[in-house]
Amino acid sequence: MMKTLSVIVMQIVALVAISQAGYAVAAALQLPVPGNLVGMLFLLGLLATGLVRLTWIETSASLLTRHLAFFFIPLTVGLLGFVELFLDNGPAILAVLIVSAGIGIGVAGLSSQRLASRKGRKTE
């Protein structure tokens, strides 16, 4: 129990460090992309090059991604401050969301299906 806990804590510390490195690099190079995205690409690079093994971070990584939803509750509670905006624009917002999602799904699916069938199915 104590051992598992210390492993989880150490892995989280490592993931925090990678995340902070992502923010630092994004800020230093003035990249117009989110720092946490840069951190994600760092970890992907570390895994792909074998510098970091999956087993070193996997327990905490899957713990954090499994509970990703928790982090959004504090943000969406802030919607209380936007009640009027939604009352005024509700139907228009819903229309934009539904139509743009439909167009996106259709375009992504049809274009990728066209290319996938051309070269025959290869799966792994």
Place this chain on the structure above:
Amino acid sequence: MMAWVTWFSIAITLGAYALSRVVARRYPSPLTTPVFFGTVLTILILAPSGVRLADYELAKPAMIFLLGPATVSLAVPLYKSRRTLLANTLPAFVGLVVGSLATLSAAVTLAKLLGLPSVIRASISIKSVTAPIAVELAPIVHGSPTLTIAFVVATGMIGAMLGPWLMNAVGIHDPLARGLALGTISHGQGTAQAVIEGELQGAAAGIAMGLAAVFTSVVAPLLVPLFG
């Protein structure tokens, strides 16, 4: 030293999240997803307790401290499905790039036609980006992180509910293409739906969710201002 109201806000949010997990497992539905149900529950408890939004906001940094490392962790599923990606590089890349561009342009154009204010247009432009990245991308495109999260969650529900039906209607049957479309547009919730359809669909959706977020993060700051 944190004020009691901060501790109270954190405790209520954690409790609401834990309860919503139990309810979601028991009664799976878009309305019981933890973000939606947990938020409603938190608001219902906070409001009568006399906690003002400004007080609650003080607890936010402590609660979202681990969001950065959680986003970094998304590299793990991406790394695990690298073989699916390498075997289908062209259809995967083309699908997620044109799908991301199509949904972004459609959203911003329609929002402008309907006369929505600019903070909504900016926030809605990135609604297909997975939430942890969208929150950080929002200020870069001059949107509001809170509005963006609402649009992201709603888009996840819409795509997961209507996506499979729409794809059947327009004849998208290829499993890679189906997963790719769901992940590109409806990120995490779309990926959960794709996993139900099958293994290849799930892997394709996970890849699309991660890479579409990368792609949109790079192009949105350039594209969104063009729509004015």
